Amino acid sequence: MSEPAPAPPPAPRDPLPRLLAWLEDARARGLPEPSAMALATASAEGSPSVRMVLLKHADAAGLVFYTNLESPKAADLRARPEAELCFYWNPPGRQARIHGSVTPVTDAEADAYFASRPYLSRVGAWASAQSRPLPHPLALPGRVAEFTLRFTTSVPRPPHWGGFRLVPDSVEFWEEKPYRLHERVIHRRGPDGWNTTPLYP
Ligand SMILES: Cc1cc2nc3c(=O)[nH]c(=O)nc-3n(C[C@H](O)[C@H](O)[C@H](O)COP(=O)(O)O)c2cc1C
Numbered sequence: 001m002s003e004p005a006p007a008p009p010p011a012p013r014d015p016l017p018r019l020l021a022w023l024e025d026a027r028a029r030g031l032p033e034p035s036a037m038a039l040a041t042a043s044a045e046g047s048p049s050v051r052m053v054l055l056k057h058a059d060a061a062g063l064v065f066y067t068n069l070e071s072p073k074a075a076d077l078r079a080r081p082e083a084e085l086c087f088y089w090n091p092p093g094r095q096a097r098i099h100g101s102v103t104p105v106t107d108a109e110a111d112a113y114f115a116s117r118p119y120l121s122r123v124g125a126w127a128s129a130q131s132r133p134l135p136h137p138l139a140l141p142g143r144v145a146e147f148t149l150r151f152t153t154s155v156p157r158p159p160h161w162g163g164f165r166l167v168p169d170s171v172e173f174w175e176e177k178p179y180r181l182h183e184r185v186i187h188r189r190g191p192d193g194w195n196t197t198p199l200y201p
Pocket of ligand 1: 033036049051052053054055065066067068071072073074130131
């Protein structure tokens with residue numbers, strides 16, 4: 001009598017390894033902005049907004065992005081500290097959606113990342129009053145010049161600039177397959193760890 005076939009390995013429940021692998025694949029393919037992701041937030045009144053941001057760090061603690069803390073997105077996140085992120089990479093035709101709660105990163109973390117940025121990006125963080133009306137076309141270069149003179153060598157992190165960490169409670173993977181029979185699977189965080197549910201496309 002032949003041996004029964006071994007059971008297939010269980011679907012991995014923790015979504016992080018697959019998310020990191022997809023990000024690495026997008027980088028390896030040389031896609032433009034492989035870490036660009038749509039960030040959806042809602043205001044205190046529940047009005048939605050979405051815009052692109054760059055993922056700067058991802059690990060078991062969550063997904064980190066940086067921004068102006070006086071921007072509309074930061075106001076949304078203070079009022080309702082939850083958000084959804086959405087990546088799309090093509091090729092190979094993959095989407096990843098990540099929903100979760102959002103907390104500010106620590107000052108030490110923001111300082112360390114800020115210090116790693118190029119000089120002009122650090123000056124730009126001082127110069128840009130993100131999402132506020134630009135009074136005239138030369139206002140931005142004027143402020144860049146002003147802060148270049150103020151900070152000739154070391155540029156401190158502006159008090160209005162920092163990061164947020166999204167701690168995932170659900171992660172959904174979508175992968176393009178022939179004839180629109182796409183593969184979808186959602187990972188939801190439960191009291192005993194992650195659960196995995198395949199979905200119709
Ligand atoms: C590819 C791409 C990446 C971006 N990355 C960031 C980012 O990491 N942080 C940021 O504050 N804005 C980033 N922006 C600009 C935002 O999309 C947005 O215009 C800005 O943050 C203002 O958003 P708000 O008014 O909703 O706060 C990026 C835009 C694009 C197109």
